[in-house]
Amino acid sequence: MRIRLSVLLALATGFLHGEVAAYEIRPAQGARFVLTVEKTGLLSGKKHQFVFGDYQGTLHYDPGAPEHSRVDFSIRSASAVCMDKWVSQKDLKKIQAYALDDMLAAEKYPELHFSSLGVVRKGENTFEVTGTLTIRGILKPATVMVELGRDSGRITSLSGHAVVRLKDYGLKPPTAALGTIGTKNEMTVEFSLAPVAGTETTLSGASSRRKP
Numbered sequence: 395m396r397i398r399l400s401v402l403l404a405l406a407t408g409f410l411h412g413e414v415a416a417y418e419i420r421p422a423q424g425a426r427f428v429l430t431v432e433k434t435g436l437l438s439g440k441k442h443q444f445v446f447g448d449y450q451g452t453l454h455y456d457p458g459a460p461e462h463s464r465v466d467f468s469i470r471s472a473s474a475v476c477m478d479k480w481v482s483q484k485d486l487k488k489i490q491a492y493a494l495d496d497m498l499a500a501e502k503y504p505e506l507h508f509s510s511l512g513v514v515r516k517g518e519n520t521f522e523v524t525g526t527l528t529i530r531g532i533l534k535p536a537t538v539m540v541e542l543g544r545d546s547g548r549i550t551s552l553s554g555h556a557v558v559r560l561k562d563y564g565l566k567p568p569t570a571a572l573g574t575i576g577t578k579n580e581m582t583v584e585f586s587l588a589p590v591a592g593t594e595t596t597l598s599g600a601s602s603r604r605k606p
Contacts (some may be wrong), residue, residue: 413458417549417589419451419467427469427585431560434576440480442577444493448473453589455549460521465510471500497565503530508538519544529563538583553586 427449431442451467476490494500510525519542527536536556543551557580560566 414454414456414463415549416592417453417455418592419449419453419465419552419587419589421447421449422588422590425586425588427587428583429474430582430584432578432581434578441478442489442493443477444474445477446470446473447475452592453549453552457547460515461513463510463513465508465523465525467508469506471498471504471506474498474500499530508536527558529558529565532563534562548591549589551586552589555585556583557581558583 427446429444429446431444433440433442446469448470449468451465453463453465455463472494474493476486476493478486478489481489498506505528507528508525510523512524514522514524516522516539521540521542523538523540525536525538526533528534536558538554538556540552540554542549543553560577560579560581
């Protein structure tokens, strides 16, 4: 039986450092995952914004040693919706179609995926998470800044941001929909997620319990 490497590592760190809390990450009211692409030239200051509504992931968090925590996160490419308010409805449809069919090639590459490899504490609840990001089947190193929200010891929110370079993944911005207007190479990912507590692995590894 195959077991995900991230799960094995999370369990291993639990044995060494105590209790590891597991969380599920999924769409929830008030949660957001947004990709922003900024324009250049005549439209400098304008932005394309795409909201992804379908994603899932797991967080294994070690409160005693956060640097041993891990996150695994997948986003469904086809769930991207263009939210631009500054273009006509005709252009909005063009941008939406171009983003899914050409830029993300959602049918051929149905998922974007991030898997963490390292965590560095930057503040009391702020962390720099490094890992790999896969877009259109291309895997590249990525760094994500994350801030945790807490309540009574539990993680209630994950918010943060990252910068992704279009050329790193062979991504062509939606310029075709708006003529030859330029687009910045860097796009910004911003998110505010609501993890749901799952199971806890104790130091002994002999028991786990489902949180209410």
